[in-house]
Amino acid sequence: MSAPAEAATPRKWYQLSLTQQILLGLVVGVLLGWWMSGQAPEAKQGWNEWLGVIRDIFLHLIKVMIAPLIFASVVQGFAGTGDMKKVGRIGWKALLYFEVVTTFALLVGLVVVNVVKPGAGVVLAANAAQSTAGLAKPLTLGEIITHMFPTSVMDAMARNDVLQVVIFAVLFAMAVIAAGEAGKPVFTFFGSLTQVMFKFAGLIMKFAPFGVGAAIAVTIGAQGLGSLLTLAKLVLTLYGALVIFVVFVFGTVIWLAKVPLKPFIKAVREPFTLAFATANSEAALPKAFENMEKVGVPRGIVGFVLPAGYSFNLDGSTLHLAVASVFVAQAAETTTGIHFTVEQQITMMLVLMLTSKGVAAVPRASFVVLIAALESFKLPLAGAFLILGVDALLDMARTSVNVLGNCLASVVVARWEGEFDDKKAAAFLADGSPKA
Numbered sequence: 001m002s003a004p005a006e007a008a009t010p011r012k013w014y015q016l017s018l019t020q021q022i023l024l025g026l027v028v029g030v031l032l033g034w035w036m037s038g039q040a041p042e043a044k045q046g047w048n049e050w051l052g053v054i055r056d057i058f059l060h061l062i063k064v065m066i067a068p069l070i071f072a073s074v075v076q077g078f079a080g081t082g083d084m085k086k087v088g089r090i091g092w093k094a095l096l097y098f099e100v101v102t103t104f105a106l107l108v109g110l111v112v113v114n115v116v117k118p119g120a121g122v123v124l125a126a127n128a129a130q131s132t133a134g135l136a137k138p139l140t141l142g143e144i145i146t147h148m149f150p151t152s153v154m155d156a157m158a159r160n161d162v163l164q165v166v167i168f169a170v171l172f173a174m175a176v177i178a179a180g181e182a183g184k185p186v187f188t189f190f191g192s193l194t195q196v197m198f199k200f201a202g203l204i205m206k207f208a209p210f211g212v213g214a215a216i217a218v219t220i221g222a223q224g225l226g227s228l229l230t231l232a233k234l235v236l237t238l239y240g241a242l243v244i245f246v247v248f249v250f251g252t253v254i255w256l257a258k259v260p261l262k263p264f265i266k267a268v269r270e271p272f273t274l275a276f277a278t279a280n281s282e283a284a285l286p287k288a289f290e291n292m293e294k295v296g297v298p299r300g301i302v303g304f305v306l307p308a309g310y311s312f313n314l315d316g317s318t319l320h321l322a323v324a325s326v327f328v329a330q331a332a333e334t335t336t337g338i339h340f341t342v343e344q345q346i347t348m349m350l351v352l353m354l355t356s357k358g359v360a361a362v363p364r365a366s367f368v369v370l371i372a373a374l375e376s377f378k379l380p381l382a383g384a385f386l387i388l389g390v391d392a393l394l395d396m397a398r399t400s401v402n403v404l405g406n407c408l409a410s411v412v413v414a415r416w417e418g419e420f421d422d423k424k425a426a427a428f429l430a431d432g433s434p435k436a
Contacts, residue, residue, distance in 0.1 A: 025209030033220025058211025074169035077300025109322025119330025296421035309406035316401030328383030
């Protein structure tokens with residue numbers, strides 16, 4: 001009887017939850033970064049080096065668990081259903097939802113940037129000589145489809161190509177279903193592996209406050225708080241547009257899908273904070289996996305929707321592309337006097353709707369897609385390089401909204417399938433550790 005009594009003991013005031021620890025790490029990191037920005041270059045270099053080591057160790061430990069966690073979760077989740085038709089049904093529902101929501105992200109970005117006009121009055125450097133020679137090119141639709149299917153699962157895991165890992169895992173799960181009795185030991189193995197990977201993630205998350213603090217300190221130390229003033233209107237426009245998108249679009253989705261708001265907020269706050277502080281979706285993925293399953297989404301749906309969303313449901317990145325591209329067009333009008341019409345903006349949004357689907361497979365994804373869109377519409381690339389100066393600040397916002405959107409997508413698909421567990425959500429809200 002002692003164990004339940006101990007479990008029910010309230011936490012002392014000084015025993016912070018993981019979310020509180022991460023937020024504390026974030027605040028300390030901002031203050032440290034602000035202090036570093038005023039130091040001599042030699043001193044700043046030393047701080048950057050060692051804080052970079054702490055940040056990179058945390059990110060490396062996160063990345064090393066992603067492929068086995070996704071693979072095991074998808075195989076166990078889908079093989080456990082024993083129904084191949086269900087696998088296909090979940091897939092098309094997720095993709096339909098992704099397309100509708102990312103379209104709204106483009107529309108919100110387009111409306112807000114035209115109302116606020118952050119690029120008006122910004123003068124671009126004439127004949128800017130920045131080179132794009134070293135950048136990868138966005139994938140075509142055919143290349144995106146081909147890229148989804150790996151030539152080697154080990155290679156896909158080594159590169160943490162989540163979409164390729166998911167596709168292989170889904171096909172592998174179908175083979176486990178088809179194998180019948182022979183597939184049961186494989187199913188049991190992957191169930192055990194999933195539980196072990198969640199425990200592994202729990203151990204790594206104890207290091208999160210330090211990794212988060214180091215990451216934000218390096219960013220603020222390099223950029224300086226003064227960087228907010230240089231392009232303050234653009235930064236505020238993006239953050240404002242993302243808030244509008246989350247409140248009205250996500251709010252409508254939550255209302256229509258009857259998503260339990262308080263349990264959902266509790267489930268996403270840690271992944272959201274991790275994504276914001278590190279500007280890295282992968283850092284938030286293991287915790288998002290764990291919490292979305294705890295809040296009532298079946299493992300198979302979590303295992304498919306969250307990783308697939310990395311390529312097809314980047315709401316924050318999509319909205320950022322809309323704001324950034326029109327910002328450059330507005331600045332170009334100030335510089336050259338040539339007006340970029342609403343019709344041209346809509347055409348650009350249609351192009352971005354396609355090219356943004358392949359961004360997960362491209363290094364420095366959003367910047368590469370933005371460069372490609374500007375080149376296609378003969379807009380000055382100097383605008384993109386101007387934005388690059390505050391990209392770290394923009395990346396924090398768009399990455400956290402990407403993670404929030406994918407977590408919401410998993411709940412919506414689960415509700416659409418009639419498999420969301422409201423009792424589990426209520427238990428998660430009550431104590432955060434519902435019985436399986």
